[in-house]
Each structure stands twice: as structure tokens, then as C-alpha cells.
Amino acid sequence: MQINWADTSFLLAPEILLTVGALIVLVLDLLIEDDTSPVLPGFTLLALVSAFGAAAAHLVTGVDDVALFMFAADPLTHFFRLLGIGTALLVLLVSVNYVQARSKHTGEFYSLLLWVTLAVVLVAGAHDLILLYLAFEFLSITSYVLVGWLRDDARSNEGAMKYLLFGAISSALMLYGMSLLYGATGTTRLTEIAAFFTIPETQITGLYSIVVPALVFLLAGIGFKISLVPFHQWAPDAYEGAPTPVAAFLSVGSKSAGFAVLARVLLEAMPAFQEHWTSLLVVLSILTMTLGNLVALRQTNMKRLLAYSSIAQAGYILMGLAAYSAGATFPADGLSGVLIYLVAYLFTNVGVFIGAVIFEQATGSVAISDYAGLIRRSPWLAFTFVVFFLSLAGLPPTAGFVGKLAVFYATVAKGLYFLAIIGVLNSVVSVYYYFNVIRQMFFMPAPEGAERVRMPASMGLALAISFVGTLLIGFYPEPFLNLANMSRDFISALPLL
Amino acid sequence: MSGAELFFYVLAVLAITSALAMIFTPRPVYAVLFMVVNFVAVALLYLQLEAPFLAAVQVLVYAGAIMVLFLFVVMLMGPAPAPLWEHIPAQRPLALLFAVGLLGALATAIRKGAFTPLTGTMSSAIATAGGQSQALAEHLYNRYLLPFELTSLILLVGIVGAVVLARLPRQKNPTTD
Numbered sequence: 281m282q283i284n285w286a287d288t289s290f291l292l293a294p295e296i297l298l299t300v301g302a303l304i305v306l307v308l309d310l311l312i313e314d315d316t317s318p319v320l321p322g323f324t325l326l327a328l329v330s331a332f333g334a335a336a337a338h339l340v341t342g343v344d345d346v347a348l349f350m351f352a353a354d355p356l357t358h359f360f361r362l363l364g365i366g367t368a369l370l371v372l373l374v375s376v377n378y379v380q381a382r383s384k385h386t387g388e389f390y391s392l393l394l395w396v397t398l399a400v401v402l403v404a405g406a407h408d409l410i411l412l413y414l415a416f417e418f419l420s421i422t423s424y425v426l427v428g429w430l431r432d433d434a435r436s437n438e439g440a441m442k443y444l445l446f447g448a449i450s451s452a453l454m455l456y457g458m459s460l461l462y463g464a465t466g467t468t469r470l471t472e473i474a475a476f477f478t479i480p481e482t483q484i485t486g487l488y489s490i491v492v493p494a495l496v497f498l499l500a501g502i503g504f505k506i507s508l509v510p511f512h513q514w515a516p517d518a519y520e521g522a523p524t525p526v527a528a529f530l531s532v533g534s535k536s537a538g539f540a541v542l543a544r545v546l547l548e549a550m551p552a553f554q555e556h557w558t559s560l561l562v563v564l565s566i567l568t569m570t571l572g573n574l575v576a577l578r579q580t581n582m583k584r585l586l587a588y589s590s591i592a593q594a595g596y597i598l599m600g601l602a603a604y605s606a607g608a609t610f611p612a613d614g615l616s617g618v619l620i621y622l623v624a625y626l627f628t629n630v631g632v633f634i635g636a637v638i639f640e641q642a643t644g645s646v647a648i649s650d651y652a653g654l655i656r657r658s659p660w661l662a663f664t665f666v667v668f669f670l671s672l673a674g675l676p677p678t679a680g681f682v683g684k685l686a687v688f689y690a691t692v693a694k695g696l697y698f699l700a701i702i703g704v705l706n707s708v709v710s711v712y713y714y715f716n717v718i719r720q721m722f723f724m725p726a727p728e729g730a731e732r733v734r735m736p737a738s739m740g741l742a743l744a745i746s747f748v749g750t751l752l753i754g755f756y757p758e759p760f761l762n763l764a765n766m767s768r769d770f771i772s773a774l775p776l777l
Numbered sequence: 778m779s780g781a782e783l784f785f786y787v788l789a790v791l792a793i794t795s796a797l798a799m800i801f802t803p804r805p806v807y808a809v810l811f812m813v814v815n816f817v818a819v820a821l822l823y824l825q826l827e828a829p830f831l832a833a834v835q836v837l838v839y840a841g842a843i844m845v846l847f848l849f850v851v852m853l854m855g856p857a858p859a860p861l862w863e864h865i866p867a868q869r870p871l872a873l874l875f876a877v878g879l880l881g882a883l884a885t886a887i888r889k890g891a892f893t894p895l896t897g898t899m900s901s902a903i904a905t906a907g908g909q910s911q912a913l914a915e916h917l918y919n920r921y922l923l924p925f926e927l928t929s930l931i932l933l934v935g936i937v938g939a940v941v942l943a944r945l946p947r948q949k950n951p952t953t954d
Contacts, residue, residue, distance in 0.1 A: 388941050392934070418931050
């Protein structure tokens with residue numbers, strides 16, 4: 281087993297760039313006295329852009345290999361790399377003014393943003409339970425710190441503490457599930473676990489009583505990251521307390537990492553148990569979207585509304601995995617639906633959070649009632665909000681419509697009609713609370729003496745990118761469908777050691 | 778009774794008594810010192826099991842670094858820390874129940890299980906590598922290199938996080954809403 285360093289550094293190029301970038305930012309932070317210096321965010325941007333470029337190059341050239349025995353640099357990983365780094369780029373653009381206004385310790389924020397991006401990327405490519413667990417912990421620990429970033433804000437502390445406590449329990453559950461799986465199969469590699477279960481069932485009947493609990497524990501641990509009901513309780517408090525750009529990252533970057541793991545564990549390691557996990561996923565999906573939407577109806581705080589909305593969105597995305605059927609044509613296989621939905625969700629949900637950041641930065645408020653009359657205070661911001669909410673509700677001509685269409689299509693193709701009907705009913709419910717915010721913005725009078733909402737250039741740029749992305753996928757989805765079609769291949773056979 | 782058996786029984790009794798003494802002593806500093814005794818006894822047991830690397834790590838990391846940390850904590854808390862109260866009703870009987878249950882489960886597993894001495898791939902791997910530490914190192918810096926490096930990053934992030942979260946709150950707070 282000789283490590284080929286040239287190959288390894290090529291396959292892990294995005295990860296290496298992120299790591300080196302984060303370390304350099306930490307050191308530069310010591311050297312630069314000025315908190316508002318553009319060097320740190322500039323360098324962070326450089327690290328993210330170069331990692332994004334490396335990941336894109338991997339995807340385009342079709343790199344498909346395993347690095348250091350445990351990291352699958354396959355198309356699925358490249359996809360999640362682009363998604364995670366892309367989220368971080370948008371979040372960075374809105375973070376700069378936000379953190380400078382709130383803390384003197386901005387250098388650590390940028391390096392933690394790079395670490396959390398690295399964690400998402402590592403989680404997505406982890407091909408071995410050991411690396412998977414460590415990467416998951418890495419993601420959790422960086423997220424806890426980022427949520428508690430506003431040291432002087434009691435709600436930020438509370439959110440971080442709740443996130444930590446729920447996270448510790450679910451991480452222990454997941455580890456227990458992994459240990460059961462290892463005990464049953466004698467290996468930690470995902471593909472070797474799958475190979476083990478190709479042994480005829482009659483020869484290993486006793487093991488099924490171990491594997492099913494293992495599956496449930498794993499789902500609990502991963503479901504926590506995706507904030508599936510009933511593992512979602514942390515999400516509203518953490519989103520509300522976290523710095524708003526961090527909430528945006530959690531709701532998109534961290535969540536998509538969870539979906540990457542779920543796809544890998546279920547599709548790569550446990551295809552033999554598909555009928556078991558399909559029924560579990562159907563139940564979780566129905567619970568998640570129904571509870572998320574019903575509770576969202578009563579929210580008065582924008583960040584909590586978005587938290588419940590993103591819980592509901594996770595339920596829709598999960599439909600795609602429940603409808604997975606190996607070897608089906610694009611886009612009926614379910615996995616491609618998940619990928620399309622995630623791209624749409626990236627632009628839309630980060631976009632709506634960016635809007636909330638801009639509003640919070642200008643007015644200091646996160647209450648939905650304060651959005652009254654936004655159309656007079658900033659027509660452009662109000663208009664982008666309409667597009668994002670249309671997309672979240674899944675209405676044409678936006679990205680969310682394309683994503684929902686792909687997921688529902690797979691669900692119907694698989695014959696899960698009941699799930700599809702519940703999904704459509706939930707989308708109808710969600711329209712109500714999304715349009716309630718729009719009603720506030722357009723038809724309620726602005727408070728006396730309200731000023732125009734201004735946005736710094738970097739925030740405006742991030743908003744524009746999300747806005748264009750959301751509409752582009754709605755009007756011209758072909759390139760994004762091709763991206764999902766390219767990325768739905770993952771390593772199914774690895775050379776055994 | 779051979780010398781090896783005598784060695785084992787002496788250490789086993791030492792390990793168990795020091796563990797019990799650590800729990801029951803009311804003085805924090807004594808508890809820490811009893812824990813050191815326990816760690817050293819267990820390290821010697823590892824040595825007897827022909828695991829020199831594990832024994833060395835046990836002494837260096839647990840009896841060394843972690844114990845120093847504990848002593849610091851005891852020092853900072855003072856000799857008479859706040860009394861511990863039990864949050865869960867009936868914690869003691871429940872704990873006893875679970876402890877006895879675990880003991881029973883372990884005893885059954887050990888009685889029913891079949892134990893074979895180190896043979897096959899593991900001992901031959903140790904022989905080829907030229908020793909146990911070498912064999913371990915070959916795994917750690919080869920097949921498990923990525924998790925190994927990731928662990929160091931996790932520790933780094935932990936330190937950065939501790940610095941960020943443990944700093945004193947600012948006196949004036951311009952951003953509360």
C-alpha cells in the first residue's frame with residue numbers, strides 16, 4: 281500500500297486548497313490589526329474560488345477515483361463540492377459587512393467558514409464509516425462555534441447550546457449504529473458492507489436483527505443534520521440565534537451534506553435493505569414536510585419562519601431518495617431529482633436568507649410585521665423576495681418548480697402515489713405562509729418615517745446571483761439537468777484492499 | 778500460581794481498589810491521585826498483554842497530560858467544590874441496576890464466547906513490520922492517514938472555537954435588538 285502523492289494531491293485538490301486557505305487566514309488574522317481590512321475576506325474568497333474551480337475541473341474532466349483509500353472523488357462528490365463551496369461563496373459575500381458590524385474577531389469567522397465548507401466537502405466524499413463519522417463531527421463542531429458566534433447575544437448562546445446537546449446525542453446514536461454495522465459485517469467501507477449483504481439471506485438471517493436497528497440509528501444521526509422530524513427541534517432555535525449568514529449556510533450547505541451522506545449510506549452500503557429504508561424514508565418525509573409547514577403557519581419571526589420552511593423543504597427533498605430506483609432513466613431514478621432540487625434550493629434558500637440579512641442589517645429587525653411596506657422602501661428587494669418565495673412554494677417559472685417537478689416525477693414513477701399527494705397538499709399549505717410575507721411587503725403601509733433599505737455592494741451582488749440563478753433554472757433548466765445527470769453516478773465498485 | 782498470574786492478580790486488585798477508592802474518597806485531590814494509580818495499574822496490564830505501545834500511551838496521555846489537567850481543575854475549583862446534587866430521581870438504584878446488568882451481560886458474553894490467541898494476519902503483520910508500534914504506524918500513516926489528519930483539524934477547530942466562545946463579553950453592546 282504505497283501512497284501516490286501526486287495522484288492524491290490531484291484528487292484532493294479542492295480540500296487541500298480549503299485547508300491551506302483556512303490556515304493562512306488564521307495566521308494572517310494575527311498579523312493584521314485592522315478588523316475592517318479587506319485582506320482576510322479577500323483571501324477567503326480566493327480560497328473558495330480556487331477550490332470551486334478545482335472541483336468544477338474534476339467534474340468536467342470526469343474524475344472518478346478513490347483518494348487515500350477512503351475518499352471517493354466521484355461525480356457525486358464533485359456535485360456536492362460545487363454545492364457546498366457555492367453556498368459558502370454566497371454566504372461570504374453577505375457575511376463581510378454583517379460580522380464587521382458585530383464583532384472584532386472577524387478573522388476566526390472567515391477561517392471557520394472555510395473549515396465548515398471543508399467539512400461539507402469531506403462528508404460528501406467519505407467512503408468509509410470512520411472518515412464519515414469524523415467528517416460529520418468536524419461539520420458539527422464548526423457549526424456549533426459558528427452558531428454561538430454572537431458571544432454577546434443570549435439567543436446565539438442558547439441556540440449553540442441546544443444545537444450542541446442535540447448534536448452530541450444524535451452523534452452518539454449514529455456512532456452506535458455504525459458500530460453495530462461494523463460488528464455485523466466486519467468492515468467499515470461502504471462498498472464492502474454492500475458486498476457483504478450480497479450473501480444469501482438464509483446464511484446470515486441472525487444479522488438482520490442487528491442491521492435494522494443500525495439503520496434506524498444511522499438515520500437518526502443523519503436526520504439530525506438534515507433536520508428531519510422528529511430530529512428537528514434544534515433547528516428553529518439555532519437558526520434564530522445564529523448570525524443570519526450562518527443560518528443560511530446551515531440550511532443549505534450543512535443540509536446538503538446530510539443528503540450526500542444519506543445517499544451514500546443507503547445507496548452504496550445498504551442497497552440490500554431498500555425495502556426497509558424506503559418505508560422509513562416515506563414516513564419521515566411525510567412527518568417532516570407536514571410538521572414543518574403547519575408550524576411555519578404561525579411564525580412571526582422571519583428566521584424562525586425560514587427555519588420551519590427549510591424543515592419542510594427537507595421533507596420534499598427526501599421524497600426523491602424514497603423514490604430511488606437503481607438503473608432507472610433520468611430523471612425517474614429519484615437521486616437526480618434530489619440533486620436538481622438541491623441546486624434550486626441553494627439559489628432560492630440562500631437568496632431568501634440574503635434578503636433577510638440585508639433587511640436585518642438595514643433595520644435591525646427580524647420580525648415579519650416589520651417587513652410591512654417593503655415595496656416602498658426597496659422595490660428591488662421586495663421583488664426578489666417574491667421570486668424566492670414563489671420558488672420555495674414550487675411555483676413556475678422558478679427553480680423551485682423544476683426541483684419539485686423532478687422529485688414528484690420520480691415519486692409517481694416509483695408508484696408512491698400517497699407520498700406524492702401528501703407532497704402536493706403540503707405545497708399548497710406552504711403557499712399560504714409564503715404569501716403572507718409577500719402580503720406584508722406589498723399591501724401593508726410602511727411605518728411612519730421609514731427610510732429606504734440600503735444594501736452594501738457585496739450583499740447586493742450575492743442577492744443578484746441568487747436571483748438570477750433562481751430564475752435561470754426556472755426558464756432554462758437544461759444545463760442544470762445535465763449537471764444532475766452527470767453527477768448521479770457514484771462509485772459502486774471499488775478495488776478491495 | 779506462576780509469576781505471570783501473580784503479577785496479573787496483584788495488578789487487577791490494585792486497579793479495582795484504586796478505582797473504588799477514587800469514587801468513594803471525599804477529597805478531590807485524593808480522587809485524582811487514586812485515578813493515577815488506576816491508570817498505571819492498567820498500563821502495566823497492557824504491558825503484560827504484550828501491547829507496549831498502548832501501555833506507553835496510557836501513561837503518557839492519561840496519567841500524564843489528562844491528570845495534570847484534572848489537577849488544574851481541582852486547583853481552580855478549590856478544595857471544597859459545590860456539593861453535587863442528583864438531577865434524576867432514583868439515580869443510585871437505577872445506576873446499580875444498569876451496572877449489574879452490564880456485568881451480567883459481559884460475564885455471559887465472556888463465558889459463551891470463544892477466545893483464540895493472536896494468530897494469522899495480525900501477528901504476521903506485526904512480525905513483517907518489525908514490531909507492534911511499527912505495524913500500528915503503518916496503518917495510521919497509510920490506510921488511515923485521512924482520518925488521522927482530520928482528527929488534528931478537529932482539534933484545531935476545537936481550540937479556535939474555545940477561544941472564540943470563551944472570550945469575555947464586551948461591556949457595551951451596540952447590536953442587541
